[in-house]
Amino acid sequence: MTDIRPEAVGVTIEDVSLSFGTTQVLKGVSLTIEPGEFFTFLGPSGSGKSTLLRAIAGFGPVPGGRILIGGDDVTHLAPWHRNVGMVFQSYALWPHMTVRKNVAFGLEERKIPARDIRGRVDAALGLIGLLDLADRRPSQLSGGQQQRVALARTIVVEPRVLLLDEPLSNLDANLRIQMRREILELQRKLKLTTIFVTHDQEEANTTSDRIALLNDGVIQQVGSPMELYDNPANRFVADFLGTANLIDGRVEKGQDKITFQADDGTLIPLNGTGVEAGPGTAMFRPQDLTIRNPGEDADDGAVLPGRVQHREFLGSLIRYAIRVGDNVILVDDSHQAGRPVFDVGDDVALRLSVDQVRILAG
Amino acid sequence: MNSFSRSQWGAGGLALLIGLFLFVFLIVPVVKVVYVAFQDPNTGALTLINFVDFFNTSLFRESFLNSIYVAGGAVLLASLISIPLAYFTTRFNFGGAVLIQTLGIVPLIMPPFVGAVAMLLLFGENGSVNLLIDEWFGFTIPFMEGLNGVILVEAIHYFPFILINLSAALLNIDSAMEESAQNLGASGTRLFRRIVFPLAMPGYVAGASLVFLKVFDDLGTPLLLNINNMLAPQAYLRISSIGISDPMGYVISVILVVFSLFSLWVSFLALKNKDYATVQKGGGGLMKRDLRPWEKIGCYAVIILILLMVLSPHIGLALLSFGTVWSYSVLPDAYTFAHYGNVFRTATQYISNTLLYAGLAALIDVVLGTAIAYIVWRTGLIGRKWLDYIAMGAVAVPGVVLGIGYLRTFVEFNVPIIDKPLSSWWVIIVIALVIRRLPYALRACMAGLQQVSIMLEEAAENLGATKTRTVRRIVVPLMSGGIMAGFIISFATASVELSATIMLVSAESDAPLAYGIYEFMQSAAGRGPGAALGIVAVLIVGIATYISHRVIKRREKELAPGVAVAAQGV
Numbered sequence: 054m055t056d057i058r059p060e061a062v063g064v065t066i067e068d069v070s071l072s073f074g075t076t077q078v079l080k081g082v083s084l085t086i087e088p089g090e091f092f093t094f095l096g097p098s099g100s101g102k103s104t105l106l107r108a109i110a111g112f113g114p115v116p117g118g119r120i121l122i123g124g125d126d127v128t129h130l131a132p133w134h135r136n137v138g139m140v141f142q143s144y145a146l147w148p149h150m151t152v153r154k155n156v157a158f159g160l161e162e163r164k165i166p167a168r169d170i171r172g173r174v175d176a177a178l179g180l181i182g183l184l185d186l187a188d189r190r191p192s193q194l195s196g197g198q199q200q201r202v203a204l205a206r207t208i209v210v211e212p213r214v215l216l217l218d219e220p221l222s223n224l225d226a227n228l229r230i231q232m233r234r235e236i237l238e239l240q241r242k243l244k245l246t247t248i249f250v251t252h253d254q255e256e257a258n259t260t261s262d263r264i265a266l267l268n269d270g271v272i273q274q275v276g277s278p279m280e281l282y283d284n285p286a287n288r289f290v291a292d293f294l295g296t297a298n299l300i301d302g303r304v305e306k307g308q309d310k311i312t313f314q315a316d317d318g319t320l321i322p323l324n325g326t327g328v329e330a331g332p333g334t335a336m337f338r339p340q341d342l343t344i345r346n347p348g349e350d351a352d353d354g355a356v357l358p359g360r361v362q363h364r365e366f367l368g369s370l371i372r373y374a375i376r377v378g379d380n381v382i383l384v385d386d387s388h389q390a391g392r393p394v395f396d397v398g399d400d401v402a403l404r405l406s407v408d409q410v411r412i413l414a415g
Numbered sequence: 416m417n418s419f420s421r422s423q424w425g426a427g428g429l430a431l432l433i434g435l436f437l438f439v440f441l442i443v444p445v446v447k448v449v450y451v452a453f454q455d456p457n458t459g460a461l462t463l464i465n466f467v468d469f470f471n472t473s474l475f476r477e478s479f480l481n482s483i484y485v486a487g488g489a490v491l492l493a494s495l496i497s498i499p500l501a502y503f504t505t506r507f508n509f510g511g512a513v514l515i516q517t518l519g520i521v522p523l524i525m526p527p528f529v530g531a532v533a534m535l536l537l538f539g540e541n542g543s544v545n546l547l548i549d550e551w552f553g554f555t556i557p558f559m560e561g562l563n564g565v566i567l568v569e570a571i572h573y574f575p576f577i578l579i580n581l582s583a584a585l586l587n588i589d590s591a592m593e594e595s596a597q598n599l600g601a602s603g604t605r606l607f608r609r610i611v612f613p614l615a616m617p618g619y620v621a622g623a624s625l626v627f628l629k630v631f632d633d634l635g636t637p638l639l640l641n642i643n644n645m646l647a648p649q650a651y652l653r654i655s656s657i658g659i660s661d662p663m664g665y666v667i668s669v670i671l672v673v674f675s676l677f678s679l680w681v682s683f684l685a686l687k688n689k690d691y692a693t694v695q696k697g698g699g700g701l702m703k704r705d706l707r708p709w710e711k712i713g714c715y716a717v718i719i720l721i722l723l724m725v726l727s728p729h730i731g732l733a734l735l736s737f738g739t740v741w742s743y744s745v746l747p748d749a750y751t752f753a754h755y756g757n758v759f760r761t762a763t764q765y766i767s768n769t770l771l772y773a774g775l776a777a778l779i780d781v782v783l784g785t786a787i788a789y790i791v792w793r794t795g796l797i798g799r800k801w802l803d804y805i806a807m808g809a810v811a812v813p814g815v816v817l818g819i820g821y822l823r824t825f826v827e828f829n830v831p832i833i834d835k836p837l838s839s840w841w842v843i844i845v846i847a848l849v850i851r852r853l854p855y856a857l858r859a860c861m862a863g864l865q866q867v868s869i870m871l872e873e874a875a876e877n878l879g880a881t882k883t884r885t886v887r888r889i890v891v892p893l894m895s896g897g898i899m900a901g902f903i904i905s906f907a908t909a910s911v912e913l914s915a916t917i918m919l920v921s922a923e924s925d926a927p928l929a930y931g932i933y934e935f936m937q938s939a940a941g942r943g944p945g946a947a948l949g950i951v952a953v954l955i956v957g958i959a960t961y962i963s964h965r966v967i968k969r970r971e972k973e974l975a976p977g978v979a980v981a982a983q984g985v
Contacts, residue, residue: 112594132597139598145591149613158609159599210599 061088061246062123062213064109069118071104078104079116080270086248087262091240093249095257096267097293105267106216106250110139122213133162138212142219144203146191152178152202153187159210177209180239197228204236208243215240215247221256233260254294258282266290287413291336298382299334304412306330313412317379322355324407334413339385341409344373344395347402357382357403361395375403425883426794429786430802436783437805441850444820445672445812451823452665465662474644475663479670482646485565486631490577490623492570496721497578497622503714505585508703514718519575519582522725524956526911526929527572528635529949530728532936534568535559535640536741537731543745564640569630571725576629577622584618585611620685628678632671632813634914635929639936646671647914650815654918659822668816675811729953735946754943762948764924765931769955772841772927773910776848780905781898783853784860788894789886792864793872803857810854814914817847821919839921847919848909855908856901863897864890896967903963907956928952 064086071079078101086092094102107113109120111132120128127135146155156177160170178184181201191199200220207215217236221229237260240247251257257264258278266273266281266289274286285291288299302315304323311325313335321335347358362381363374366388373384373395384403395401455462469475500519504512537543538558545555558567588611596610634647643652650667657663706714736754738747783806790796791803825837837843867890875885891898913929920926926934928948935945 110594110598112597131602132594133600133602135598136600137598139595141591141595143589143591145589145595147592147596147610147614158596158601162596162600162605206595206599 061244063088063090064214064246064248065119065121065124066105066109067119067121069105069108069116069120071101071108071114071116073114078270079108081118082267082270082272083118084265084272084275086246088246089244091237091247091249091260091262093251093257093261093264094267095251095254095264095293097252099269100267101270102250102252102267103218106139106218106248109214109248110137110216111135136210136212137214137216138207138210139216139218140200140203140207140220142222144191144199144223146199146202146206148191151188151190152183152194155191155202156187156206156209159206163210173209177205180208181205181235196224197232200224200232201235204239208239208245213246215245217247217249219250219252221251221253229256236260258294266293268293284411285336285413288334288336291411291413296339296383297336298339298380299336299413300380300382301332301334303332304328304330313410315378315380319357319378319380320355321357321405321410322407323410323412328412336411336413337405337409339372339383341406342382342384343404344375344384344386345402345404347400355405355407357405359401359403361397361399361401364395364397373401375401377403426790427796430790430794430796430799433783433786433790433802434805437802437850440821440846441805441809441812441817444817444824447824448665448668448816448820449672452662452669454662456660456662465666469663469666472663475649475667478644478646478649478667481562481644482631485562485569485637485645486627488562488566489569489573489630490626492566493574493577493626494619494623496570496574496724497581499717500578500721501581501585503718504582506703507710507714508705509711509714514722515578519578520960521729522572523575524907524960525572525728525732525949525953526635526913527568527633527728528639528913528929529911529932529952530572530732531564531568531636531639532942533728533731533735533946533949534564536735537727538567539564541743546743546745559640562642565637565642565645568636568640568728569633571728573626573629574725576625577619580618580622580625581615584615587618588614617685621682624678624682624685628675628810631674631678632815632914634813634815634917635933638917639933647813647815650819651914651918654819654822659819659826664819668813668819671813671816672811675813679811732946732949732953735942736950738943754947757944758947758951762931762935762944765926765928765948766951766955768841768926769910769928769952772845772848773906775845776852776909777856777902777906779845779849780853780856781860781902783849784856784901785864785891785894785898787857788860788864789890792861793869793890803861806857807854809850812850814847814851814912814916815918817850818915818918821847821915838919841925844916844919844925844927847915848905848912851912851915852905852909855904859897859901859904860894861897863894863900866897867893899966900963903959907959907963910955910959911952928955 064084066082066084066086069079069082070077082101082105094105096102104113108116109122111127111130115129118128119126122135122137147158150158153174156174157170160173165173174187175184178187181204183198183201183205186194186198191202194202200223203220220236221232224232233256236249249257249260261278263275263277264281265275268289274281274290276284281290282294285294285297291297291299300313300315300319300321302313302319305312305314311323311328311330313321313323313333315321315335357377359375359377359382361373362376365372368388370385370387371394373386375382375384382403452465453461453463455464500515503509504515535542539545540555540557540560542559544558549555557563592610592614593606596606601609632647634651637643637645637648638651642648646667650664650671653661653664653667734747735741737750737752739749739751739753741747787802787806790799821843822838825843826839828837829835830837830840833840871893872885872889875889876882880888910927911929912927913933916927917930917933920930928951932945932948932952935941935948
């Protein structure tokens, strides 16, 4: 709200483990979130992403390991002493208070003088464009407006870290896109270290500086959205982000060339950089392949013969499912009016550019 | 189209019939009572003279103030009992929660007046507790002295209304409500005062105003404790001793109705626009914490103390029913089955009458309740909401008032064949019970119907079932849990109803259990058999409640997947 804001702080998570009864929800999670970063915990439901966020806010059982905010160990600190702002999935606006009262609450708890509270609440409501609704009750607001109030209520106390727990999941599709832009803009303006929890890869990709992808209480990979998409660390990451062809087999190192031999015998040449011989999974995306009539030559890359098993028209592209040996490979062919289309049962040749093939361990 | 409009006609005809029934047996008698209260007894002209007379009579002024004092006192005492219990169950993880839930049901299975005499013997001036206190400490406590006794008995009986409403309100608070306050820096008592308390307040007020209404209108308890200087007993005594032409009974009735409406209005205001059911998906209740050992001991001590208090009418009644002589002693002198023998030799007609009346009334109630629920939720009939409002309006009509209204209205209506006025035919007792218990049955049926997704009905119609067949094959089976619950609630409460029936019983042979207990308890010698009859009443209600609980649980289990799907559709 003011120009002089406290320095953005980082969050460090050291070997955090947490169980509910006998189920282990977090299994030794370690992470470093940089000051001012927009960081996302991405994962399917039950992956532990919300539990980790709540642990940072101080909710739920005290975890094993350590959580540091701006270098201070907060692992055993009560939620009300942490000064981290959390926006709840349900917004959790108090129905017995007006918008203004809701937003003022945190400042009152901080014993801010009343004359300052009014100004800061007005500033926060102005920031989200809801100043004229200050005297309404939460039940009189739309979902998007409630969302903004929840955001204002949190940032008005100038928290050290902003935590967002699936804040967009209760909004309809168009509003979701608008709100995620607004949240990102606000975050950039305030230079506030932000942790965002979502199960939606599009939300994560469009907003985040970096993503930590969680599954089953374990961090699968940390990196920028593009790094995760282009160089997934394992099958789960490859499959969770976008669509992936995953073919099991082994890498064979010959005299002069390296090839991937699928379990059904199909051979895929590799460009050979950084690949060890041994069992593995070949990963490539549907857009890494082109589809041709059999016999049309491929100057470089691999040619895989196959037969069209299924076809889906998706507007800008056509997605084919092609049977190649024992595997079914998905191929995206961009679509324009008049461009030839293959029918189910047609024999085709797939050309795969070898630079795009990634070998995933195990 | 043809069959569709025919089904609309069918629903319309049904709605008219129900409307007519409610008009004749609810609206007309109440309007009659109000009208007579404003009528000059001699000339028949409209006047306020009766009200002036009322407030000029010191006995009536005293009764009026006593009724308010007793109702207020009972709310206060009931709050003192229920607030800690509600707090324990919703805030802490501890095994006593089951005990507390039981506590919330036990008092309701015995009407307050049944235990009243037993309470005199336990807590009265020469009762067991005071004899012990006097022996040990040399003084006595006037638990049951005058109005205190009414307050104590009523509070012990009605506190579950506050407990249930308050617990529900607390459980409905999403943990995110509390967590967001903590996240913004609030904790401890400030958190409670600013977030938890205001969110739970509507539930508390709703429960408290209900207790106020119930106590204000109750006739049986003061009568059995021989406290006559309160409003409901005065109305009864005026009508039964002076006659149905005495205007004071009507004036009191109007006051009772006004206060009932006022209490309902307060509870309506408390809940209006404050749908604080804040639990979101995945949320659920306030955060609970484990108790430290000494806290656990404290909790259990409080609960056991309250449990003893709540069970004391039951214990006292059991002792009384098995005791030979119990007077100026801590316990009865000796024990015997003679009272039960006596009851089963001479008083079986009370039991069979009760089973007949309450069973019939409950049956009619669920039929009416199901029909009204369906008309309100599933048809587009104009004015359908009014059926609901009028039926629910019966809550605001105290039993005494309904009784007086029936006496006055139907005394001139001669039933053919049996050649008696309708007001002294046993069927009028059943009708009074139907009207009195309809709100309970209706609520249960409505809840049952709301669980049935309209999509399930549309699926049946899509497959060729007519409206009538859809109702029979899909709607009624799916809402049978609600219907069953409605039947049992109506049956259990109707079988111990006293205030309306005491005015309408015209012959001993037509009298139900509650009346029989009242009759027995009038004499010291009758207390034993009266208590035995009371135990029979408790058993009937208790067994009915238990069976309904089992039936509902089992149906819930059977229907669980279907209901879950239906709930998503709503």
